[in-house]
Amino acid sequence: xxxxxxxxxxxxxxxxxxxxxxxxxxxxxxxxxxxxxxxxxxxxxxxxxxxxxxxxxxxxxxxxxxxxxxxxxxxxxxxxxxxxxxxxxxxxxxxxxxxxxxxxxxxxxxxxxxxxxxxxxxxxxxxxxxxxxxxxxxxxxxxxxxxxxxxxxxxxxxxxxxxxxxxxxxxxxxxxxxxxxxxxxxxxxxxxxxxxxxxxxxxxxxxxxxxxxxxxxxxxxxxxxxxxxxxxxxxxxxxxxxxxxxxxxxxxxxxxxxxxxxxxxxxxxxxxxxxxxxxxxxxxxxxxxxxxxxxxxxxxxxxxxxxxxxxxxxxxxxxxxxxxxxxxxxxxxxxxxxxxxxxxxxxxxxxxxxxxxxxxxxxxxxxxxxxxxxxxxxxxxxxxxxxxxxxxxxxxxxxxxxxxxxxxxxxxxxxxxxxxxxxxxxxxxxxxxxxxxxxxxxxxxxxxxxxxxxxxxxxxxxxxxxxxxxxxxxxxxxxxxxxxxxxxxxxxxxxxxxxxxxxxxxxxxxxxxxxxxxxxxxxxxxxxxxxxxxxxxxxxxxxxxxxxxxxxxxxxxxxxxxxxxxxxxxxxxxxxxxxxxxxxxxxxxxxxxxxxxxxxxxxxxxxxxxxxxxxxxxxxxxxxxxxxxxxxxxxxxxxxxxxxxxxxxxxxxxxxxxxxxxxxxxxxxxxxxxxxxxxxxxxxxxxxxxxxxxxxxxxxxxxxxxxxxxxxxxxxxxxxxxxxxxxxxxxxxxxxxxx
Amino acid sequence: xxxxxxxxxxxxxxxxxxxxxxxxxxxxxxxxxxxxxxxxxxxxxxxxxxxxxxxxxxxxxxxxxxxxxxxxx
Numbered sequence: 001x002x003x004x005x006x007x008x009x010x011x012x013x014x015x016x017x018x019x020x021x022x023x024x025x026x027x028x029x030x031x032x033x034x035x036x037x038x039x040x041x042x043x044x045x046x047x048x049x050x051x052x053x054x055x056x057x058x059x060x061x062x063x064x065x066x067x068x069x070x071x072x073x074x075x076x077x078x079x080x081x082x083x084x085x086x087x088x089x090x091x092x093x094x095x096x097x098x099x100x101x102x103x104x105x106x107x108x109x110x111x112x113x114x115x116x117x118x119x120x121x122x123x124x125x126x127x128x129x130x131x132x133x134x135x136x137x138x139x140x141x142x143x144x145x146x147x148x149x150x151x152x153x154x155x156x157x158x159x160x161x162x163x164x165x166x167x168x169x170x171x172x173x174x175x176x177x178x179x180x181x182x183x184x185x186x187x188x189x190x191x192x193x194x195x196x197x198x199x200x201x202x203x204x205x206x207x208x209x210x211x212x213x214x215x216x217x218x219x220x221x222x223x224x225x226x227x228x229x230x231x232x233x234x235x236x237x238x239x240x241x242x243x244x245x246x247x248x249x250x251x252x253x254x255x256x257x258x259x260x261x262x263x264x265x266x267x268x269x270x271x272x273x274x275x276x277x278x279x280x281x282x283x284x285x286x287x288x289x290x291x292x293x294x295x296x297x298x299x300x301x302x303x304x305x306x307x308x309x310x311x312x313x314x315x316x317x318x319x320x321x322x323x324x325x326x327x328x329x330x331x332x333x334x335x336x337x338x339x340x341x342x343x344x345x346x347x348x349x350x351x352x353x354x355x356x357x358x359x360x361x362x363x364x365x366x367x368x369x370x371x372x373x374x375x376x377x378x379x380x381x382x383x384x385x386x387x388x389x390x391x392x393x394x395x396x397x398x399x400x401x402x403x404x405x406x407x408x409x410x411x412x413x414x415x416x417x418x419x420x421x422x423x424x425x426x427x428x429x430x431x432x433x434x435x436x437x438x439x440x441x442x443x444x445x446x447x448x449x450x451x452x453x454x455x456x457x458x459x460x461x462x463x464x465x466x467x468x469x470x471x472x473x474x475x476x477x478x479x480x481x482x483x484x485x486x487x488x489x490x491x492x493x494x495x496x497x498x499x500x501x502x503x504x505x506x507x508x509x510x511x512x513x514x515x516x517x518x519x520x521x522x523x524x525x526x527x528x529x530x531x532x533x534x535x536x537x538x539x540x541x542x543x544x545x546x547x548x549x550x551x552x553x554x555x556x557x558x559x560x561x562x563x564x565x566x567x568x569x570x571x572x573x574x575x576x577x578x579x580x581x582x583x584x585x586x587x588x589x590x591x592x593x594x595x596x597x598x599x600x601x602x603x604x605x606x607x608x609x610x611x612x613x614x615x616x617x618x619x620x621x622x623x624x625x626x627x628x629x630x631x632x633x634x635x636x637x638x639x640x641x642x643x644x645x646x647x648x649x650x651x652x653x654x655x656x657x658x659x660x661x662x663x664x665x666x667x668x669x670x671x672x673x674x675x676x677x678x679x680x681x682x683x684x685x686x687x688x689x690x691x692x693x694x695x696x697x698x699x700x701x702x703x704x705x706x707x708x709x710x711x712x713x714x715x716x717x718x719x720x721x722x723x724x725x726x727x728x729x730x731x732x733x734x735x736x737x738x739x
Numbered sequence: 740x741x742x743x744x745x746x747x748x749x750x751x752x753x754x755x756x757x758x759x760x761x762x763x764x765x766x767x768x769x770x771x772x773x774x775x776x777x778x779x780x781x782x783x784x785x786x787x788x789x790x791x792x793x794x795x796x797x798x799x800x801x802x803x804x805x806x807x808x809x810x811x812x
Contacts, residue, residue: 091756091757091769098768104758
């Protein structure tokens with residue numbers, strides 16, 4: 001340590017001189033002021049030091065070192081200052097004592113100087129070396145010099161080049177007049193020679209006959225030339241009117257597919273462009289395609305256009321219609337003229353001549369008059385089936401009546417007896433019988449129908465007449481037999497089933513109802529013969545045919561159900577009497593002593609869970625420690641589900657008395673506040689208690705003095721039902737005499 | 740080498756030279772040597788930051804000429 005510090009010290013000694021030189025204060029000023037100034041200066045330099053150290057290399061080294069060294073110098077001097085600072089040596093000694101390494105003043109200085117020399121600079125953390133900044137002034141100088149040199153070089157080169165060029169004043173010795181003449185002569189000679197040679201060659205050709213061949217070739221070529229003849233029949237794709245007369249138009253072959261078999265078509269590019277342009281303009285005009293009133297459209301010539309459906313798309317679909325012509329064919333021109341003539345004719349033909357006079361104006365009416373009605377197409381009448389009740393008019397049935405009247409009555413009786421069997425039997429059994437049965441049924445039904453018809457005819461001739469006309473036709477349509485009734489087994493089955501209440505009301509009635517009607521009639525007949533004018537009787541089907549004997553309603557015995565329980569007979573015993581008393585509410589069942597209070601279960605909250613207990617507080621501070629604070633059971637006790645203890649709160653006094661709620665509150669309140677009642681109050685209470693005790697001990701049969709007992713004893717003694725209260729003898733005697 | 744000024748505002752103001760690599764404990768010892776108090780009793784603070792003994796000055800970014808508050812415990 002010693003050696004290094006010494007060397008450093010020497011450095012300082014040596015550097016002290018330049019520092020003095022550097023200090024701005026003159027030597028005449030007093031020392032303290034100088035020191036302060038230096039001190040201030042030092043800070044400024046410290047900041048500046050790092051910035052300036054590397055950048056300015058031109059500055060003399062001595063000055064920089066001095067600026068670096070100055071703080072140490074000032075510190076050394078300031079060791080005697082009031083702030084209480086040690087010099088470096090002192091501190092180093094102290095550090096040596098404390099076992100610390102010496103202050104690294106010199107080494108840092110050396111390192112900085114070394115870095116200065118090498119042109120590198122460490123950054124604040126000492127990690128990276130910075131590239132030294134370049135001197136802009138120098139760079140500019142260099143650049144300036146370089147451009148100047150280049151300029152000079154250029155100048156020199158130009159000078160060299162120009163020095164070789166002859167000026168106008170300089171004499172041109174090579175081009176003399178003589179030379180020029182010689183040149184021209186030479187050229188003329190060469191020309192002459194060339195002509196001579198050509199003549200010689202021609203002569204040779206003539207000798208060998210080559211000239212004729214060439215002549216022929218030329219002729220052939222001329223004949224093969226493409227002329228107006230060849231153009232004949234070619235089609236031009238433009239309207240002939242578009243070609244202005246006496247004007248040259250260049251036509252080219254139109255582009256077409258290689259494989260197309262069509263003839264060539266000539267077009268002019270410019271004209272095609274014109275057409276396109278026209279079309280574009282047409283499109284831009286945006287003609288309204290929708291023709292709301294279906295007006296007739298006219299083309300340029302004033303002819304009405306033929307209408308086709310969605311004519312606006314014709315062009316897209318079929319391609320634009322183009323009118324062209326063929327070169328050299330007059331037909332096209334003629335055709336066009338013809339077409340024009342034709343169109344004019346058509347126009348004239350289509351014109352309708354309307355005279356105003358012959359049309360008489362008629363008021364428009366909302367209704368058709370009779371003629372119009374006749375014209376008006378009537379909608380087809382729906383053939384509605386008329387209820388076949390009308391089927392059975394007298395006229396229709398008369399012929400059959402004659403034939404079958406005789407044997408039918410017998411059959412009827414038999415049929416009635418048979419019918420219940422039919423109802424009971426299963427389906428297959430019926431099928432065995434069908435043929436025979438149907439016959440019988442037919443007879444029976446016919447019989448009934450005829451009967452009814454006859455009656456109707458007699459009573460309501462008018463109705464029958466009206467019905468007759470309408471129904472006759474219908475009958476012929478529906479019943480091919482013409483007047484016969486067709487009966488089927490299904491109808492029979494349905495008939496026997498009975499009247500289903502909804503049957504026929506929902507519109508599902510059919511022909512079978514007719515049969516039902518007959519039945520009704522039939523039954524009415526049986527009940528009351530004179531009352532047969534009723535045709536339809538709504539309640540008729542409800543009455544039960546005793547012979548058919550459906551379900552016997554009388555057999556259904558209504559079960560007697562008492563609303564109240566049977567009243568127990570009191571005369572049988574005490575138990576019964578108790579029961580009665582219980583049922584009438586005279587006695588209560590002993591329920592209070594039951595171990596569980598399950599009868600209060602209906603008062604408990606239905607959806608109560610244990611979590612609800614902590615609801616209020618958790619709502620406030622759920623986010624914080626609310627969770628941790630409540631650590632009770634989260635699940636219910638399933639095993640104790642049935643356990644509902646009958647809790648009875650009783651408060652007992654110090655003396656063992658049971659307190660009512662008021663007293664209990666007072667007692668607890670005293671306990672809570674630690675302050676009992678006053679002396680008077682306590683006495684009063686005790687007195688009350690004693691009296692209560694006495695009241696309880698008192699016999700209920702006697703007065704406290706035992707007067708009743710004494711009275712009874714006296715009565716026994718005197719053997720009288722009374723006692724004389726006064727001590728008068730006379731009165732006693734009177735009482736005896738009375739007895 | 741840096742120089743730090745330590746001031747308890749009761750009359751003691753010391754300037755201490757030290758290395759940036761020194762720990763705060765070393766600094767305290769130096770201060771103790773200059774002021775005459777035990778170094779264990781010294782607390783160095785800058786605003787509300789109490790400097791810990793085992794940490795180097797450069798890690799606390801204590802530079803040359805800084806003022807450090809000096810307290811006693």
